[in-house]
Each structure stands twice: as structure tokens, then as C-alpha cells.
Amino acid sequence: xxxxxxxxxxxxxxxxxxxxxxxxxxxxxxxxxxxxxxxxxxxxxxxxxxxxxxxxxxxxxxxxxxxxxxxxxxxxxxxxxxxxxxxxxxxxxxxxxxxxxxxxxxxxxxxxxxxxxxxxxxxxxxxxxxxxxxx
Numbered sequence: 001x002x003x004x005x006x007x008x009x010x011x012x013x014x015x016x017x018x019x020x021x022x023x024x025x026x027x028x029x030x031x032x033x034x035x036x037x038x039x040x041x042x043x044x045x046x047x048x049x050x051x052x053x054x055x056x057x058x059x060x061x062x063x064x065x066x067x068x069x070x071x072x073x074x075x076x077x078x079x080x081x082x083x084x085x086x087x088x089x090x091x092x093x094x095x096x097x098x099x100x101x102x103x104x105x106x107x108x109x110x111x112x113x114x115x116x117x118x119x120x121x122x123x124x125x126x127x128x129x130x131x132x133x134x135x
Contacts (some may be wrong), residue, residue, distance in 0.1 A: 002123060004100045005089055009109070012069040012087040019068040019085075024051065027063050027070070027083055034079050035060065050130050059094050062130050071126045089126075097123040109133055 028040040028051045035055060042051035042065075053061040062071040070086045072079065073093070080088045091098060106114050106121040110132035114121065119128050 002098060002100050006100070006102045006105060008087050008089055009069070009101060009105065012064070012067040015068050015085070015087070016066060019066070021065070023068070023085075024063060024065050027051075027086065028053065030082060031061055031063070031079065034082060035076060046135075048134055050134055052130075059127070059130075062126060064133075071129070091126040094127040095125050097125050097128070099124040099126070099129065101129075106132070111135075 028042065031053045032038050032040045035053065038053050038055040038060065040051055040053055042048055049065045051063045051065065052059050053063070060073045060076055063069070068086045069089070070080065070083065071089045071091055074090045077088075077090055080086070089099075100122045101109075101124060103121040106119075106124075110119075113135075114132045117128075117132060119132055
């Protein structure tokens with residue numbers, strides 16, 4: 001089932017002034033600590049706007065650098081209780097198209113990458129959103 005996450009994304013955008021690098025890093029570190037065997041990955045020097053939490057090579061969470069926004073797999077949803085002030089969006093797996101976003105908002109957020117990648121804003125996966133908005 002496709003869920004429209006436009007209002008959640010807009011809410012996260014509106015809270016950007018409360019989110020900074022320190023909070024972002026704290027969130028990544030907390031997630032890494034709470035999930036045994038996981039590791040965080042973020043290439044700050046490449047300008048990446050998402051940090052990810054991996055376990056056995058699979059992404060279990062995406063944390064946005066610019067907005068208090070967390071995409072996390074349903075399996076790990078109880079972890080969100082340890083994280084304050086985040087907009088949390090649950091997903092089943094990285095490649096399942098389960099989200100929709102208003103096209104204008106998605107295009108603005110992705111700075112046009114959504115167009116060049118051939119993405120449909122009515123059928124997005126967590127990895128689609130990550131790819132379109134990583135830089």
C-alpha cells in the first residue's frame with residue numbers, strides 16, 4: 001500500500017532550525033549503539049545529506065543531515081523511542097515502493113534529480129528517496 005508522506009516531510013522541513021550536525025551525529029551514534037552488529041556510514045566530505053545505518057550490508061535506517069527525519073525499517077521501530085524530536089517514517093525494505101510525495105515538493109527537495117532518475121513521486125521506495133536527495 002502506498003502512503004503519502006508529504007505532510008511528514010513538510011513537518012521535518014519546518015523543524016530544520018532545531019536540527020544541526022551535532023544532533024545528526026548523536027542520532028547516528030545512538031542508532032549504531034542500539035542495534036548490535038550495525039555500523040553507521042556517512043561521507044561528510046562528499047556532501048552527503050543522509051547518514052545510514054547498516055547491518056550485514058543492508059540499510060536499516062536513513063537519517064537526514066539537514067532535517068530531523070528518520071526512515072527506519074519496521075523491524076527496528078521500537079528504537080525510535082530512544083530518539084527525540086525526529087519525524088519517523090517506517091519502511092518494510094529499501095526497494096519496496098511504498099511512499100508518495102507531492103511532485104513539486106519532491107522535485108524541489110531532490111533539486112531535479114528525481115526527474116533525471118526517472119522516479120515517479122507516486123511510487124517511491126526508501127532507497128529512491130535517499131538516492132534522489134543524497135546530494
